Amino acid sequence: MNPRAPIPSGRLEARVQVPFSYPVLFCRDVFSPDQDTLCQALLPQPGAEAPPRVLVWLDAGLADAWPGLADRARAWFTARMPGLDLGRTAVFPGGEAVKDGWTHVHGMIRELNHHNLCRKSAVVAVGGGAFLDAAGLACALFHRGVNLVRLPSTVLSQNDSGVGVKNGINAEGKKNLLGAFAPPRAVVCDLDFLSTLPDDVMRDGLAESFKVAIIKDAAFFRFLCDNAPALSQGEPAALEESVVTTARLHVEHIAGGGDPFEMGVSRPLDFGHWAAHRLESLSGYALRHGQAVAVGLALDTCYARFSGLVTDRELEDILTGISASGLPVWNDLLEQRDASGQYAVLSGIEEFREHLGGRLAVTLPRGIGHRVEVDRMDTDLVIQCIASLKERAA
Numbered sequence: 001m002n003p004r005a006p007i008p009s010g011r012l013e014a015r016v017q018v019p020f021s022y023p024v025l026f027c028r029d030v031f032s033p034d035q036d037t038l039c040q041a042l043l044p045q046p047g048a049e050a051p052p053r054v055l056v057w058l059d060a061g062l063a064d065a066w067p068g069l070a071d072r073a074r075a076w077f078t079a080r081m082p083g084l085d086l087g088r089t090a091v092f093p094g095g096e097a098v099k100d101g102w103t104h105v106h107g108m109i110r111e112l113n114h115h116n117l118c119r120k121s122a123v124v125a126v127g128g129g130a131f132l133d134a135a136g137l138a139c140a141l142f143h144r145g146v147n148l149v150r151l152p153s154t155v156l157s158q159n160d161s162g163v164g165v166k167n168g169i170n171a172e173g174k175k176n177l178l179g180a181f182a183p184p185r186a187v188v189c190d191l192d193f194l195s196t197l198p199d200d201v202m203r204d205g206l207a208e209s210f211k212v213a214i215i216k217d218a219a220f221f222r223f224l225c226d227n228a229p230a231l232s233q234g235e236p237a238a239l240e241e242s243v244v245t246t247a248r249l250h251v252e253h254i255a256g257g258g259d260p261f262e263m264g265v266s267r268p269l270d271f272g273h274w275a276a277h278r279l280e281s282l283s284g285y286a287l288r289h290g291q292a293v294a295v296g297l298a299l300d301t302c303y304a305r306f307s308g309l310v311t312d313r314e315l316e317d318i319l320t321g322i323s324a325s326g327l328p329v330w331n332d333l334l335e336q337r338d339a340s341g342q343y344a345v346l347s348g349i350e351e352f353r354e355h356l357g358g359r360l361a362v363t364l365p366r367g368i369g370h371r372v373e374v375d376r377m378d379t380d381l382v383i384q385c386i387a388s389l390k391e392r393a394a
């Protein structure tokens with residue numbers, strides 16, 4: 001006997017759809033008083049309400065390279081958006097240190113709280129990919145999300161990380177373990193910022209260009225190879241074309257690929273990344289992301305060759321193109337062993353699977369400009385690839 005009344009309805013369905021739209025704008029000299037790109041970013045749709053309060057945050061490495069940047073930003077707001085409440089400008093570290101655990105994200109959250117930022121207000125964050133990842137997480141968490149206008153200042157952040165919908169920090173010895181999907185209000189890429197990048201940091205972003213070109217766009221891959229010497233020197237015309245094309249390919253995939261929040265298993269933009277992320281954490285984050293991605297691309301392309309997916313010629317073109325643009329195709333960490341004598345990089349495969357959730361899906365090139373996904377990596381074959389890349393490096 002069941003004395004309780006039956007439940008009136010057995011099932012409710014909560015269908016939630018939240019459309020996002022944000023502009024990615026390219027410009028020069030964003031804080032010049034006659035430059036209005038940032039106005040478009042803060043008021044991206046006609047009739048959009050201006051944020052009541054704006055905070056400007058700077059990456060310390062960028063601020064060092066651009067003395068007076070904070071004053072120029074303040075002067076721009078005074079000239080172009082008078083009446084807007086501008087809080088104090090804050091500077092946070094740049095580079096991987098800013099996303100090493102919670103420390104700096106916490107500092108950013110304290111800054112948001114200090115200014116009593118409301119959800120309609122906005123942060124304008126200017127800096128490299130690591131700084132924007134940390135700022136993005138702080139903004140995603142505070143009040144469950146305050147507006148973020150990203151001004152990426154490196155090649156990699158303008159062509160990849162800054163134009164997407166993800167943020168994150170490293171934790172528990174794992175790359176990007178903690179983070180959120182949180183689209184920005186707008187992205188403004190000031191190409192002039194690229195002029196002060198150290199050569200090696202500038203080249204890091206080229207790795208993401210090769211990544212998308214190899215799996216999505218054969219003509220762009222040819223452009224990168226033909227211009228590799230100019231790109232390795234940061235020659236502005238070639239570099240800017242590569243940045244805009246790479247950003248377009250990323251934005252098209254994120255906005256048009258049908259899975260911006262990565263609910264499915266397919267992750268083509270993570271080609272080369274299972275090894276890259278593992279190498280970064282093995283190096284204690286001394287190895288920068290772009291360098292690690294270049295090595296990861298080399299490893300997975302070699303694997304594609306051994307799997308019959310690319311020809312010898314295509315493998316050679318890819319390795320030569322990456323090297324000619326000043327990026328590495330080998331790193332000694334590939335050979336590092338763990339306590340059990342196993343190649344330490346191999347555990348990156350399982351970490352990647354956990355990060356995807358469900359089954360493994362590793363993107364490999366199929367010819368140049370096309371891709372295929374595999375749900376298993378043969379570790380013996382990966383070890384053969386390591387040996388082959390080592391021999392080539394020698």
Ligand SMILES: NC(=O)c1ccc[n+]([C@@H]2O[C@H](COP(=O)([O-])OP(=O)(O)OC[C@H]3O[C@@H](n4cnc5c(N)ncnc54)[C@H](O)[C@@H]3O)[C@@H](O)[C@H]2O)c1
Binds near residue numbers: 059094096153154194
């Ligand atoms: N969220 C994503 O979708 C995504 C995608 C790809 C990469 N990432 C992340 O991006 C990070 C790498 O970003 P990055 O390559 O921009 O490097 P970075 O952010 O580590 O910056 C490198 C250095 O350049 C300095 N810097 C920044 N702008 C400068 C300028 N204009 N002039 C001189 N110095 C400047 C920084 O202070 C730092 O010291 C990694 O942490 C990676 O995981 C995130």
Ligand SMILES: [Zn+2]
Binds near residue numbers: 160208273289293
């Ligand atoms: Zn990457």
